[in-house]
Amino acid sequence: MSNYPAPLARLIRELCKLPGIGEKTAARLAFHMLKEKAEDVQELAESIGRLKREMGICRTCFGLSEIDPRRSDGAECRVCQDPRREREKICVVEKPSDMMAVEKSQEYKGLYHVLQGTISPLDGIGPEALRIKELLERVGGAGVREVIVATNPTVEGEATALYLSKALKPLGIKVTRIARGLPMGGDLEYTDAVTLGKAFEGRREI
Amino acid sequence: MLRLVESTTMPISSVTPAIVLRSWSFGESDKIVCFLTESHGKVTGIAKGAKRSRKRFVNSLEPFSLVNLRFHDRPGTSLAFIQGCDLIRFFKQLTTSLEKIAHASYLMEITDGLSGERDENRALFAHLRDGLNFIEESGTSVLFVTFFELKLLMLSGYQPMLSQCRRCGKGWRGEGQWAFSLRDGGILCEGCSPFRREVLPLSREALGAMVQLQRANGILALHLSSYPATVLRESHLALLRFIQYQVGRELKSAPFLDAFSTS
Ligand SMILES: [Zn+2]
Ligand SMILES: [Zn+2]
Numbered sequence: 001m002s003n004y005p006a007p008l009a010r011l012i013r014e015l016c017k018l019p020g021i022g023e024k025t026a027a028r029l030a031f032h033m034l035k036e037k038a039e040d041v042q043e044l045a046e047s048i049g050r051l052k053r054e055m056g057i058c059r060t061c062f063g064l065s066e067i068d069p070r071r072s073d074g075a076e077c078r079v080c081q082d083p084r085r086e087r088e089k090i091c092v093v094e095k096p097s098d099m100m101a102v103e104k105s106q107e108y109k110g111l112y113h114v115l116q117g118t119i120s121p122l123d124g125i126g127p128e129a130l131r132i133k134e135l136l137e138r139v140g141g142a143g144v145r146e147v148i149v150a151t152n153p154t155v156e157g158e159a160t161a162l163y164l165s166k167a168l169k170p171l172g173i174k175v176t177r178i179a180r181g182l183p184m185g186g187d188l189e190y191t192d193a194v195t196l197g198k199a200f201e202g203r204r205e206i
Numbered sequence: 207m208l209r210l211v212e213s214t215t216m217p218i219s220s221v222t223p224a225i226v227l228r229s230w231s232f233g234e235s236d237k238i239v240c241f242l243t244e245s246h247g248k249v250t251g252i253a254k255g256a257k258r259s260r261k262r263f264v265n266s267l268e269p270f271s272l273v274n275l276r277f278h279d280r281p282g283t284s285l286a287f288i289q290g291c292d293l294i295r296f297f298k299q300l301t302t303s304l305e306k307i308a309h310a311s312y313l314m315e316i317t318d319g320l321s322g323e324r325d326e327n328r329a330l331f332a333h334l335r336d337g338l339n340f341i342e343e344s345g346t347s348v349l350f351v352t353f354f355e356l357k358l359l360m361l362s363g364y365q366p367m368l369s370q371c372r373r374c375g376k377g378w379r380g381e382g383q384w385a386f387s388l389r390d391g392g393i394l395c396e397g398c399s400p401f402r403r404e405v406l407p408l409s410r411e412a413l414g415a416m417v418q419l420q421r422a423n424g425i426l427a428l429h430l431s432s433y434p435a436t437v438l439r440e441s442h443l444a445l446l447r448f449i450q451y452q453v454g455r456e457l458k459s460a461p462f463l464d465a466f467s468t469s
Contacts, residue, residue: 019234121311122228122269124458126465155269155311158301166304194265194296 008034060138062114062131064096079103079112086110088145092135092164094118094152102150110148113138118156119163127163135164139173146174153180153198217278219289222246224275225334227318229267231257239267239288241275242317242334247325251277251286266291270300270310270338284323297342308462309346313337313354319453320362330361340425348438349419349431351463355445356420364452366445367392368417374398378417384408386444388451406447412440 004012008030015026033041058065058077065077079085079099089110093099099112115130139147149164151157165175179202182191191199224241227248232238237256241249256263266273272295277286300310317334321327337354344350359365370377372392378384382396385405393413399405415433419441422431450457 121308121459121462121466122315124461126462155301155307159304159307162302162304162307192265193293194298197298 058114061099061112062116062134063099063112084109087143089148090135090138090144090146091148091150093150094157094160098150098152108148110146115151115160118151118154119159120156121159127167130160132164132167136167136171139168139171144173146176148176148178150178217280217287219276219278220246221274221276223294223331224249224273225331225338226267226269226271226273227314228269229253229256237263237267238285239291240318241273242321242331243275244328244331245326247327248318248321248323249275249277249286250284250323251288253288253291256288263288263291265296266293268296269314270297271295272297272335272338297338299342300338303468304466305346305468306341308459308466309341309351310338311459312351312457312463313341315457315459316355316358316449316453319449319455319457320358320364327361330358333357333361336425346467348435348442349433350425352416352438352442352445353419353422353425355442355449356416359445359449360420364391364448365420366448368413368420371395371398373401378410378413384410384413386448388448391448404451406444408444409437409440411437412444416441416445 004027011030011033012023012026015021015029016023018026021029033044054067056065056067056075057063058075058080060076060080063077063079065075067075086109089108090113091099091102091108091110092113092115093102094115094117096114099114102108102112113131113135115132115135117125117130119125119127119130135147138144147164147168149161151160161177165177168175180195180198181202182188182195182199188196222243222245224243227240227242229237229239232252235255235258237253239251239253239256241251243249253263253267256267265271271293274292274294275288276290277288280287297310300306313334317330321330333354337350340350366386367390368378371380371394372387372390373394374397376395376397378393380395383399384396384407385394385399385402386392386408387394387399387402388404388406389402393408394402394405411434415431415437418431446457446460450460
């Protein structure tokens with residue numbers, strides 16, 4: 001990298017820090033930008049800068065949200081603001097990207113709550129480190145009838161689901177857990193035993 | 207001739223039953239996994255593509271899984287290359303309650319802390335497997351945890367001396383207030399404990415329970431013994447302190463044993 005002129009070397013060094021980008025790819029990208037029109041490169045730089053300035057965490061569900069400069073505690077995300085969403089359902093996920101994944105499925109029309117992590121005894125992460133208190137406050141308010149726990153099917157995800165179920169049941173809320181099943185295009189023969197067992201447990205009438 | 211060249215350059219794979227102690231993400235698509243194996247002690251390796259590939263590693267890299275591990279070593283690094291990992295048994299009941307998850311996590315963490323990398327210890331592997339099996343089938347108790355800790359300390363070479371004073375040899379049934387010395391790895395009589403700073407006072411009942419449990423044959427013999435809950439708690443807390451002393455750090459899962467216990 002030392003052979004490159006300094007501004008180019010600096011960009012390559014920065015690009016290398018991105019996931020999945022090695023020095024070769026970084027150099028290719030940098031040379032590409034060098035060839036591009038100045039406005040286009042400026043546009044890219046501007047949108048990267050705006051990302052950190054304008055993105056924040058939703059004050060209600062803790063999902064990703066655009067920052068409202070008029071409020072110090074952040075804005076609500078698009079989902080929370082949407083009057084067409086079913087307000088009696090809250091889907092609990094571990095992280096913002098999980099919320100995006102559920103949104104992409106277009107199956108779910110309710111609200112979300114992003115815990116910002118999972119309970120993990122091996123990492124010393126307890127319920128107080130997550131946004132669980134805020135969830136209980138939301139649920140304690142009016143109108144919520146069902147909480148759908150969509151944490152990952154890992155030991156930590158299960159621990160979190162068990163904890164939530166224990167904390168929410170006394171409030172008279174229906175608590176459900178998303179089913180674990182076979183992926184589309186899957187094959188019983190090549191499905192691992194745990195997934196197959198869970199798929200049988202979660203079977204339903206047709 | 208060709209065969210000879212091949213055999214000297216191809217890495218030698220090992221296959222062994224193993225228990226997944228913990229795993230964490232590495233980069234975008236890989237995972238680092240730490241196993242306790244039956245024939246190679248603790249092995250830490252990289253599972254390439256484990257975060258993405260459905261087929262190769264699915265469900266076999268989660269903590270508490272009993273697997274058949276295939277790995278080989280790579281030159282210049284202690285991080286093994288994980289070739290494959292087939293599930294032998296997933297302890298299904300372990301994840302059905304917070305109490306079981308907390309206890310299984312604790313067994314993982316203390317076994318991890320007291321076992322050595324590449325240090326073959328078949329009895330230690332069997333002990334952890336039996337421990338997980340016990341929680342899976344019978345649930346948890348302080349009695350079980352205390353027994354597990356004592357046998358783990360014995361198998362990993364840290365067995366505390368509980369039958370007599372570490373300094374003067376006086377028998378544990380002798381008079382006076384006894385104390386557990388973390389530094390000495392055993393008990394001290396009333397006359398000897400003022401010579402040490404890091405000592406925990408120990409009731410005779412707790413001492414008696416630990417001496418008996420240290421001699422117990424196996425987990426199955428546990429239902430024959432009955433001790434008051436306070437005595438077992440005292441024993442467990444002394445052993446926890448001792449294990450933390452040996453491992454050299456606080457155990458992250460220890461507070462969860464209390465927080466998530468129903469009894
Ligand atoms: Zn929101
Ligand atoms: Zn003495």
